[in-house]
Amino acid sequence: MGGGDGSDIFARYSVGVFPATYLLDAEGRIVYRSAGFNEASLRRALSKLGMN
Amino acid sequence: MRTSLLLSITCALLAGAQNAPKDGRADALLAEATAASRGAQTLAADLEVSWKTPGKPLRKSAGTVRLMKPNFARVVVAGDYDDLDTLASDGRTVYTLHDPTRYTKAAADPQGKNVDSPWWALPVRHFFTQSVNPFGPAPDATAKTRYVGEEIVEGETFQVVEVAGEKPMPYVARFHVGADRLIRRSVVEFGQGERGASFRAKLTNVRVDQRMSKSSFRYAPPATARPDDLSAKLLPVGQAAPQFTLPTPDGGTIALDDVRKGRKATLINFWYVNCPPCRREFPVFQSLYAKLKDRGFAVVAINRGDTGATRPRRSKVISGKRS
Numbered sequence: 001m002g003g004g005d006g007s008d009i010f011a012r013y014s015v016g017v018f019p020a021t022y023l024l025d026a027e028g029r030i031v032y033r034s035a036g037f038n039e040a041s042l043r044r045a046l047s048k049l050g051m052n
Numbered sequence: 053m054r055t056s057l058l059l060s061i062t063c064a065l066l067a068g069a070q071n072a073p074k075d076g077r078a079d080a081l082l083a084e085a086t087a088a089s090r091g092a093q094t095l096a097a098d099l100e101v102s103w104k105t106p107g108k109p110l111r112k113s114a115g116t117v118r119l120m121k122p123n124f125a126r127v128v129v130a131g132d133y134d135d136l137d138t139l140a141s142d143g144r145t146v147y148t149l150h151d152p153t154r155y156t157k158a159a160a161d162p163q164g165k166n167v168d169s170p171w172w173a174l175p176v177r178h179f180f181t182q183s184v185n186p187f188g189p190a191p192d193a194t195a196k197t198r199y200v201g202e203e204i205v206e207g208e209t210f211q212v213v214e215v216a217g218e219k220p221m222p223y224v225a226r227f228h229v230g231a232d233r234l235i236r237r238s239v240v241e242f243g244q245g246e247r248g249a250s251f252r253a254k255l256t257n258v259r260v261d262q263r264m265s266k267s268s269f270r271y272a273p274p275a276t277a278r279p280d281d282l283s284a285k286l287l288p289v290g291q292a293a294p295q296f297t298l299p300t301p302d303g304g305t306i307a308l309d310d311v312r313k314g315r316k317a318t319l320i321n322f323w324y325v326n327c328p329p330c331r332r333e334f335p336v337f338q339s340l341y342a343k344l345k346d347r348g349f350a351v352v353a354i355n356r357g358d359t360g361a362t363r364p365r366r367s368k369v370i371s372g373k374r375s
Contacts (some may be wrong), residue, residue, distance in 0.1 A: 009354060012294045014286050015322045018356070019330040022286070024293050024318040026348075028308070031289060035282035037329045039336050040159065042319075049317045051344050 025049055078197040078213045081229055082184055088233035089178045094264045095119045095234075097255040101133065101170050105249040113170075117255070119179045123164035124269040127176065136169050140271035147271055154280035155273040165189055171332060172251035174227070174238035184215050186225055186240045188335050192217045200226065210236065219338075221331070234258065293320065298354065308352070316348035324356040 013022065016035075023032035023045050032045035046052060095117070102112040113131030125146075127139040138149040141160045148169060149155040158166060164180030174182060185192040195217035203212050210228035217223055221242065228237035237254040287293075297307040312318050321337065323330035341351050 009294075009296050009298065010322065010356065012296070013320070013322065016285055017282050018322060018324055018327045019333055020286060020322040021333075022293060022320045024312065024320065026312075026316045028293050028312055028318075030287055030291050030293055033283055033286040033289060035286060036156070037333045037336075038158065039333075042336075043340075046317060046340070046344070046349075051317050051347060051349055 023049070074196075075198045078199040078215075081199065081211055081213055082197065082215075082227075084233045085178070085227070085229050085235050086183075089235070092179065092234070092260045093121050094261055095179050095258065096262055096264075097258040099127065099129065099173060099176065099253065099255055101129065101173055101251075101253045103133075103172070103249070103251045106247055117176050118264065118269075119164075119167070119176065120264045120266075120269065121164075121180075123160050123162060123167065123180065124264075124266060125164065125167040126269060126271070127167070127169070127173075129170075133170055138271075139167065139169050140269070141167055142269045142271050143266060147273055149273055149277060150280065152274060152276050153278065155277045156280050168332075170251075170253070171329065172238065172240050173253040174225070174240070175235045175253055175255045178235045184213075184225065184227060184235075185217065186223060187219070187332060190335070192219055194219060203228065205237070219335070221325075221334075228254075230258070232258070232260065234260070306352075311350050311352055314348065315350045317344075318350045318352065321351065321353045322356065323353060 013020070019035075019037060021032075021034045021042065022030050023042070025031045031049065032042065034041060043052070096119075097117050098114070099117045100112065100114045102110060104110045111132035113129040113133040113136075115127065115129030118126045123141055124143050125139060125141040127136070129136055135150055136148065137151050138147070140147045140149070141164070144160050145157050146160045146166050147155055147157045160166065167180055168177055168182075172186065174184070174186065178184075181189040183189055183191040185195065192215075195215050198214045198216070200212035200214050203210050205228065208230065210230055213227050213229065215225045215227070217225075223240055223242055225238060225240045227235050230236040234255075236256075236258065237252070239250060239252045241248060241250045243249060293308065295308050297305050300306050319337070319340075321333065323333070337351055337353075341349060
C-alpha cells in the first residue's frame with residue numbers, strides 16, 4: 001500500500017471493536033488475535049513463540 | 053479519521069521512572085483503606101457510576117454489588133452504561149453479561165483481579181486486589197499523593213485523598229474514604245475543561261462482613277444470551293498480516309516490514325483514547341515489552357484519532373524504532 005494517511009488500516013485489519021490486538025510470528029503471519037483485552041490468552045500466545 | 057502510530061508506551065515507562073514525593077497523611081490513609089479492604093471478607097452495597105466525556109451528556113448507571121473473598125462477585129447495573137448488565141463470578145468463571153443477548157466468560161482470577169467492570173468502579177475493585185492506580189492492581193510508584201481534607205457529602209464525612217499520575221497517560225484520581233476506612237467514592241479525570249473526561253463511582257448502603265455463601269454466587273447467563281465472540285470478526289489466524297505504512301506523530305512514517313525485521317514476535321494493537329479497556333492494556337504491554345524487547349519482541353500501537361480533542365497531550369510515539 002502507499003503511504004496515505006492509513007485511514008483504511010482499520011478496515012484492512014477488520015477492526016470494528018476496540019481494543020483489537022494481533023500477534024505476528026517471525027514470518028509476519030497472524031498467530032493470535034483478540035477483540036477486547038485478554039491478558040492470559042495473550043501471554044499463552046507469546047509463550048508459544050518462545051516469549052515468556 | 054486521522055490515524056497515527058503511537059509509540060509503544062515503552063518510552064513513557066523507561067524514561068525517568070522515579071518515585072514521586074509522597075504526602076505522609078495521604079499515604080497513611082490509603083494504607084488504612086487498603087487494610088480495611090483486604091481485611092473485609094464480604095461486602096454488599098448499592099453502586100452508582102457516572103461518566104462524562106467530551107461532547108456527550110453526563111451518563112449514569114446504578115445497581116447493586118455483592119462481593120466475597122477471594123474472588124466471588126455479583127455486580128448488576130442498569131442505565132446508560134451499555135457494556136455491562138451483570139458481572140458474575142462464581143469463583144471459577146467470570147461471566148460478563150453485556151446485555152440480555154450476549155455475554156463473555158473468562159477464567160476467574162484467583163484473587164478477583166478480573167472483577168473489573170466498569171473499570172472505574174474503583175471502590176468495588178479495591179475490595180479485591182486493586183490499588184489506587186486506575187490502570188490496574190499494581191500501585192503506580194510514580195504517582196503523587198495528596199491529602200485533600202475532610203468533605204461532607206450527603207450527610208456523611210469523608211477523608212479525601214488525591215492521586216495524580218502520568219502512566220500510561222496523565223490522570224488525577226480522588227478517593228473518598230469513609231469512617232469505616234473503606235474507599236466509598238472515586239473520581240478519575242483525564243484532561244481538563246471541555247476536553248476533560250471524568251468517571252465517578254460510589255458505594256452507598258455498605259454492609260461489610262455479612263454472611264454470604266458460595267452457592268449464592270452461582271450464575272448462568274439467561275437463555276436469551278449467546279456467547280459473544282468478537283474475535284471471530286478479526287482476520288483469521290494463519291493469514292499474513294496486511295502490509296502498512298503509516299505516519300507517525302513526529303512526522304515520519306513507519307512500515308510493518310521495518311518493524312518486523314529481525315523480530316520473532318510483533319504485537320499490533322488498535323486503540324483509541326476514550327476506550328477504557330484499551331487503557332487497561334497499556335501497563336501490560338509496557339511490562340511485556342520491557343521484559344521481551346531484547347529477545348525480539350516489538351509493539352505497534354495504532355491509534356484511531358477520531359476524537360482529536362481527547363487525545364492526551366503527552367502521547368508518545370512509536371516503538372518499532374529499533375534505535
